[in-house]
Amino acid sequence: MAATQKAFGWAAKDASGVLSPFHFSRRENGAEDVTIKVLYCGVCHSDLHNAKNEWGFTNYPLVPGHEMVGTVTKTGENVQKFKVGDRVGVGVIVGSCRTCSICEQDLENYCPKLVFTYNSLDKDGTKTYGGYSDIIVVDQHFVLRFPENIPSDSGAPLLCAGITVYSPMKYYGMIDQPGKHLGVAGLGGLGHVAVKFGKAFGLKVTVISRSSEKADEAINKLGADAFIVSSDPAQLKSALGTMDFIIDTIAAVHSLDPLLGFLKMNGKLITVGLPNKPLELPIFPLVLGRKLVGGSDIGGIKETQEMLDFCGKHGITSDIELIRMDEINTAMERLAKSDVRYRFVIDIEAISSETTIAQRPAYHQSRRPPHASKVQNSTGDNTESPQPHYLDPVASWSSYGSPHDPKAHKSFESSTAHTSKVQRPSSEQKPPSQDLSISTSQVTLQTEEIKEAEQRRRGKNRILSQKRGYVMRH
C-alpha cells in the first residue's frame, strides 16, 4: 500500500452541510508533487453549494476549500518550479489530462478529465479533499507562485473569486476598452473582486445589488462608480440600455430579464454564478438587441498565474473577514444570507485540533447595523440602446430573488426607494496597505518569518473588523 501523509481538516458529512473535525490521509509526496502547509483558505459560495449538496453531486465526507495559500514543505525529485519554504497558492483544480487539445491551449479548467481540488477523483484514484485542512499534496503544474506583495490571507480568494471574474473579462473583451460600462450583479466574494478588476481595466463600474446596504462600501471602498438597488423601479428604469457588459455573480435563481434590459445593443451578459436550478432565458431582449449571454468557469493555470501577477502589480486583494476553523459553520450561515464583507477566509493555523476547539470561546455573532445611506444610480445616459417595450422592470425584478426563497423575495419587495445621489469622488483604485515583505524568490524562506508577518496582518484585520462593527475574534 502506498505511503500516506496524515492530514486534519473539517468536513461536511451529510446534506445538513454542517462541518466538523475530520482526520484523513493525503498521498505521499510523488516525484512531481509538492506538499503544502495550508495557512489560509477562502470560503467560496461553491463550498456552501457543495457542503449542502445543492448541485446534487456531493460525495461525503467533503472537505471544501479551493482558495488556499500556504508554504511548501516537501518537493518531489522532478519539481523545478518550487522549493521548500516558498509561498504558494492552490485554486479550484489540481489535475487534468495535460494532453488533450484543451489542455494544450492552457485551458485545463475545461478539460474533460479535470480534477477538482475537492469532491473529485485524483489521478491515483484517491478522493480529493480541499483546503479546509492543514496540508495538501498537489502536482507542481497546478500550484501557483504567489506575488510577494500580496498578503496570504486577503490574497487567498483570488485563487477562485479572482480568476473566475478575471478570465471572462479577458475572454469577452472587457480589458482593453477603457470607458465602457460594466455592471456587476451581486456584490459578494466574486462581485467585489470584479468591481476592483473593472476599475483596474478603466471601465465604468455599476454594482447591481438587492438593497442599499452595501452602497457606501461599493462606492467609497471598492471603487464602483454607481450602485443600483434592484428593488427600486426608478433606478432600474434609468439604467435601461446603459451597460456594455454585465458579470452576473448571483448565487441563487433569479430573473435575467432586467439584466438583459440594462445592456446596450450588442451588450454581453456573462454568468459565472451557479444557482442550483436552471434560469429562464428571455429570448426577446436577446434577439431584438443582438445581445449575448455567455458563461465562464474559473480559468486555466497559466491565466491564473497571470491574474495573480496582475493583482501584485495593481495591488488588488480581496476584502476579508478572517475566521478560525471552528467558526466555519456560523460563517456558512452568514454566507447563505449574503452577510459577509466580502469573503470569509479561514486562518487554518489558528486552530489545529479538537482539544483546542473545546477551549475556544464561542463565535461572536455581532451584526453591523444596516447602512443609513440612501442612494440612486448614476448610470449616465441611455440613448444608445433601444428601449424594449416588453421589458417591465418592476414586474421583472419582482422575481429577482429566488422564487424558492420567500425571504429573499420579501426583502426585495419591502426595500425602500432611494433619493440621493452617490458620487464617486475618484475612480482610481486605492492600493491596499502592503505591510508584508515576503519574497517568494528567497529560496529558504522560513515559515517563522511568514508566521510573524501574518500575525501582524491578523492584528490589523481584527481592528478593521471591529471598526466596521464586526467582532471577529476574542
Ligand SMILES: NC(=O)c1ccc[n+]([C@@H]2O[C@H](COP(=O)([O-])OP(=O)(O)OC[C@H]3O[C@@H](n4cnc5c(N)ncnc54)[C@H](OP(=O)(O)O)[C@@H]3O)[C@@H](O)[C@H]2O)c1
Ligand atoms: N463560474 C465559476 O467558475 C464560479 C467560481 C466560483 C463561484 N461560482 C459561483 O458564483 C456564485 C457566487 O459566488 P460567491 O462566492 O461570490 O457568492 P457570495 O459571496 O454569496 O455572493 C453572491 C451574491 O449574490 C447575491 N445574491 C445572493 N442570493 C441572491 C438572490 N436570491 N437574489 C439575488 N441576488 C442574490 C448577493 O449579492 P447582493 O447582496 O449584492 O444582492 C450575494 O452577495 C455561486 O453560485 C458560486 O457557486 C462560480
Ligand SMILES: [Zn+2]
Ligand atoms: Zn470558488
Ligand SMILES: [Zn+2]
Ligand atoms: Zn485535457
